[in-house]
Amino acid sequence: MSRKILFYTHGLVDGGGERLWSCLASAFKARGNDVIFVQDFEADENRANLDSSIPVFTIGRRHWRAVKRLAAILREEKPDVALSAIGGSNTKLILAKWLANSPVRTIITYHGFCEWRTGLLSFATYFGLPMLSAAADVTVAVSDGLRERLVRRWGARPEKTTTILNPVFFPKSAEVPTEAELARRSDVLLAVGRLVPEKDFPTLLRAFARLSRPSVRLIILGKGPEEAKLKALANELGIADRVTLAGYSKEPWRFYAQAKCFVLSSVSEPFGNVVVEAMAYGLPVVATASAGPQEILRHGKFGSIVAVGNDLQFAQAIEDTLDHPGDPAMRRRRADEFSFDVRVPAYEKLIDKVLGTVNVTHIVPPTHQDGSDPATSLPAA
Template identity: 35%
Template structure:
C-alpha cells in the first residue's frame, strides 16, 4: 500500500482498517511512505511492515516532491518483493505507483484510489476545477491501472472522462468513516470559549488551508452575515499554504475577533459536536468525509454543490442545503436559514449511518484480492 507523507486523516485511518482486514485474512501488508513519517510509525497496525522510502534524503521536501523522487525506490521494491498487488491511495501516490511499475517493467497489478475530480476543459461540470500540471500525467499513466476505486459516482464519471479506463474497471466505494471511535472522540472536552457561549452562533469549517477549499468566499460570506444577523463567529480547523492570505483577508474584513484559525486539530469531532453549523465552501471535492463526520456528530451542514460528492452525501439537499460554488449571497442565505431552522439531528444521524465503517472495508478487500484481468 503506497501512501503519502501527510498527517493522518479519515482517508489514512480507513486505509489502516483495510490493512488490518487484509492481515486478518492471512495476507502480508507493507505500507510504503516517502521519507520519514512519525505519523505512520505511531499508527502502523501490528504485523504490518512500514517502509519509509528515501528516509533522510527526501525529508525536507513536500509530499508530492517526495513521491516523485521515490519513484525509483518504489520500482526497486516492486522488482525485489513482487507483491501480489500495489494499492495506491490518492492522485500523487497513484501517479508515483504507476510510473514505478513502468520503470520496473513490473507485472504487479496496481489498483488506484481516486478521491478527487480533476480539471477537464471540455466539460462544464469540471471546467472550474483547478488545473494542475500533474493532471497531464493522468491520461498517460492511469490506463495501465488494473482497477480503480472512486469515492463517489461523480469522481467515477470524471475518471472515465479524463482517462480511457472502462467502466467495468472502476468501482465506486463511498468513504465509510462512522464508527464507535468517532462518537467516543466527539464526547471528549474542547478548550474553546466560543463553543461554550450559547448566545453567539459558531460556524465551523474543517480542511486544509488550500485554494480549492475557497475559504476567502467563506470569510466574505461571514462578513455579509454579520451585517444582517449581528454576532456570528467562524472557526477554521486546518493548516496550509493559504494561511497568510486568509489572515490578511481576515484583517481586511475586520474579522480578527470573529474568525479563529487554530490550525490542524487531531480531534475535530469534538468541535463538530459543539458547533452550530459546519460549512463546506469548496470549489471541488471527491467525497468530503467532513460532511459525513459532522452529521454523525449531530452538526447541521451547508455545502457548495461542487463536483463531486456533496450532493450525493446530502441527498440532493435533503440533509443539508446546497449552494452554487463561489456564490456569497446564496451561501449566506443558506447559513442563516439553517441556523434558524436546522435539519433534525435524528435525520442527520440516520444518513450518517449509511457511511458506517465495515461495508467499505469489505469492498476494498474484495477489489484488492480480485483476480487480475
Template identity: 30%
Template sequence: MAAPFPSILIVLHDFALGGTERVAIRLARGWAERGVAVTIFAGSNDGPLRALAGSHVEIVVADPPISRKHGSRRRLARAARAFVARRRFGHVFVPGNFHWPVAAALAGTGIGVTAQVSAALDKPQRGPIRQWAFEMRMRRLLRGVNAVVTLSDRARDQADRILRRRVSTTIALPALADYAPAALPTPDTSPPVIVAAGRLVPEKGFARVIAAVAALPDASVRLVIVGDGPEKAALRQQSEALGIADRVELVGYVADIRPWLDTARLFVLASDFEGYPAVLVEALAAGRPVVATDCTPATGLLDAPGAGMVVPLGDSAALSRAIAAMLAQAAPNPARLSALVEHHRIGAVAAAYLDLFAGVRP
C-alpha cells in the same frame, strides 16, 4: 475474515496531513485488524500520520529516503518497483490521484494493482485544453491497472469514460470509525457557532466563508476554522478588515475534529473543488447539517430533509443566504443525519476492498 491473498502493499510518498494519506492508513489498519498482512512502502517518514497505522502494519521506508520535490514521484515509482521485485505481495493498492505514477510503474509486474481516484476528475477551472491533457495523462498512467476505485458513481462513470474500459468500482470513503460516538443533540447556545475545516489554501474557500459570515443579518454568529496552512495570516487580516475578528477563531490543526463539531450548529464547506471530502461525512455523522458549494459529488448526501443546502461555486452572497436560512430552521434530528453516512464506517469499507481484491487477477 481470512485473507484471500498473501498480503497487501500500499505505496505512499510519506505520512503528510492529507486526505489520501489518512484514508490509506485507515484502510491499512482496518485490513490488518482483519488478519491480512499489510505493508506500507513509503518514500520517507515525513509527516505526523505514521502513528495512525498501529502496530500491526509493517512500514518500510525507501533507502535512501525520497522527500517530496520535483520528480520525486517518479523516483518513488522506481523504488516501489524495485521493492516488489524483492518481496512478493498478493495485491498493491495505490491511493489517490497523486500516486498514479506508482500504478503505472507496478502494472505488469505480475501483481494485481488497484488505483484509487481521490480528487475530482473534471474541474471547470482547468478549461478544455488542460482537461484534455489531464485525461490523456490519466489514461497513460492507469492503462495497466487491474481495477480502479472511485468514491461516487459519478466519478466511476467519468473514470470508465476516460480510461475507455469498464474497470471502475464505487466503494464508500472510509471516513468513520466503526465505534464512533453517537451524535449529540445540537447545542442550544447563543451565539450560534459555525465550523469550517480544511487546509488553509485559496481553493478551500475560507475567504468566502468569512465574507459570508460578515454579511449575515445576525451579527453575533461565531465562526471557527479548523486547520492550518499558508493563508492563515491573510484570513486573520480579512476578518479584522471586515470587523468580525472577535467572532472568527482560527484554531489550527487538530487530530480530531469531532469535539469542534459537537459545539457547532452548522458546518460549512466552501471549496472550489473536492473529490469526496471526509469532513462533510464527519459533520453529518456528528449530527450537524452542512452548507456546501457545489464542489463534490458528496453533496448528494445533503438531498435528505434537513441535511443541508448546496450553493453555486464562488458565490459568497448565496453562501451567506444559505447559512442564514439553515440557522433560522429548527435543528434537525442528529441521529437521522448520522444514519445517512453509516455506509462510510471503516469495517464495511475495508471488507468491500478485500472482496474487490480477491476478484482481481493480474
C-alpha cells in the same frame, strides 16, 4: 481469506485521502491480512491512524529513485495486490510494477479533481490516465462525479473504472445531541480543510460577514499556504475577532462536539470525508454543490446545498440552518452508512474480484440512477 496487500501514497500528511489510506490499511490489518505500507516521505499528521504493527517503507521524494525502490519492494515482498493513492503515486506504482516484472495486481485510486495541478508527476498521473488505466487492473474514484470526470476528460477506460465512496473513520462513541440540545448550543460554525484555493475559504468568510446575528463564531481547522491571506481578509471584512484559524488538529472530534453547524465552501470536492464526520456528530451541514458533498447529502435530503462561490446564498442557508438545525439522529444514521464496517467490504470485494478474475476488462462500472450507493453495487465480472 488472508491476502498480502501493499498500500502506497506520498506521505501521511493532513489530508482526507491520507487519513483514509492510513485507516484503510489498518482496517485490512485488523481483518487478518498481511499489510505493508509504502510512502515517499515521513509525516506525522496521520501516522497515529496507522496500525503500529504494519511495516512501513520510506522510499524517498526523488521520483525515479522511489520507483526503483518500490520495484525492489514488489520483488522482495511479493504482495498479492497493491493500491496507490494521491499525487503521482499511481504513476510510480505502475512504473515500479513494470520495472520489477511483477505479477502483482494493481488498483490505482483518484481522490481529487485538481490534483493534476500539484506537480509534474501529478500532472502526468492525470494526462497519462489512458495508459495508466489500461495498465492497472482497476481504477477507483471516490465519487461518481469524479469517476465521470476521469472517464470523460482524462480518458480512463470506463470498463475498468469504478466508484467506491470513502469509508470514513469517526469514534463509535460520538455522542449525538437531541434536537433540543443542538438548538441550545452557542452559534458556532465549523469548517475543516487545508487552507488552499480549492477549499475557497474566502467565500466562506464573505458569507460569514453577511450574517445578521453578531453572536456567531467561525472556527476553521486546517493549515496551508492561504493562512495569511485569510487572516488579512477577515480583518478587511471586520470579522477577525469572531473567526479562529485553529490550525490542524489530530482530534477534531472535540470541535464537532461543540459546533452547531458545519460549513464547507469548496470549489471542487471529490468526496468530503469531513462532511460525514460532521454528520456523525449530528451536525447540520451547509455545503457547496461539488460532487462528493452532493452525493453524501443526497442532493439536499440530508443537508443544504448552495452554489459554488455564491456568498449571499451561502449566508442565507447558514441563517436558515441555525434557525432550524433539524434532526441530528437522521444525520447520524446517514453517517453510519459510511463507517468502516460498512464500506471496507467494498474494497474487500474489489480485491477479491481482481485476484480471482483473469479477464479484468470484464469489470463494468456501476450505475446509480436509482439512488443506490456505489459501495453496494460493485461491478460484476
